[in-house]
Ligand SMILES: NC(=O)C1=CN([C@@H]2O[C@H](COP(=O)(O)OP(=O)(O)OC[C@H]3O[C@@H](n4cnc5c(N)ncnc54)[C@H](O)[C@@H]3O)[C@@H](O)[C@H]2O)C=CC1
């Protein structure tokens with residue numbers, strides 16, 4: 001039986017996800033939720049990719065699965081109500097979970113609806129290893145996020161440095177993951193994800209760097225604990241439509257969707 005999927009958000013991630021999910025057996029993206037003001041543009045873009053897609057302002061009650069790729073507001077506006085109705089949801093705007101009370105709100109809504117909310121690994125790998133290692137106890141988790149200056153446009157980094165004329169790597173934040181997610185919500189999903197898998201938002205140390213010498217989004221993660229040590233560097237190519245977002249983010253959502261219907265999941 002085909003599972004009907006609703007996307008929340010139709011920006012760089014949503015568009016690429018719709019494009020790449022075409023023909024995936026057992027799944028069909030039937031609806032896309034966007035704010036009213038973006039509906040006409042989304043309709044034109046989506047119809048070019050899939051003629052029968054419906055652009056809507058709320059998640060339909062009969063959808064089987066929701067994938068959120070919209071931003072912080074969409075979690076309270078759309079994901080919480082869907083969970084309360086018992087609809088399983090997968091979330092990419094993990095930075096939003098730095099807002100006090102929101103993780104508990106999502107968990108309570110899923111419990112009330114008798115369903116699950118999945119926090120996707122997004123732009124990075126190794127989330128499974130961090131979450132497994134946590135069971136035996138972690139000592140330290142640190143994260144360094146490095147992006148080209150264009151990846152920091154429209155953020156508080158603009159007030160700290162002249163992004164257009166940087167000649168060397170410039171640290172724009174050195175703090176906890178909670179502070180990183182509060183100040184740079186669209187650039188701290190990774191910081192929030194590794195915190196939630198590991199030591200939590202207040203005990204995870206984060207450095208964010210605007211680096212004119214790189215063209216990729218570079219994520220360095222170091223973890224120490226009873227399990228041993230782990231060091232990962234991801235050099236993610238950004239999506240053409242949004243330099244803040246690594247292309248792997250879309251692939252992580254596709255993997256999640258694939259595993260919904262695969263006989264062997266990995
Ligand atoms: N977990 C991870 O590793 C990553 C997560 N992200 C997050 O994924 C989200 C989407 O990223 P992009 O597609 O690159 O952003 P984008 O800015 O290109 O697109 C956002 C889309 O969401 C829609 N939207 C905004 N508010 C909405 C609401 N309340 N309800 C429904 N739709 C709404 C907009 O109309 C737009 O279509 C962002 O929150 C971003 O921070 C991005 C990269 C990595």
Ligand SMILES: O=C([O-])CC(=O)C(=O)O
Nearest residue numbers: 123187188189190245246
């Ligand atoms: O690389 C990405 O796609 C996004 C990113 O840094 C983040 O939100 O932490």
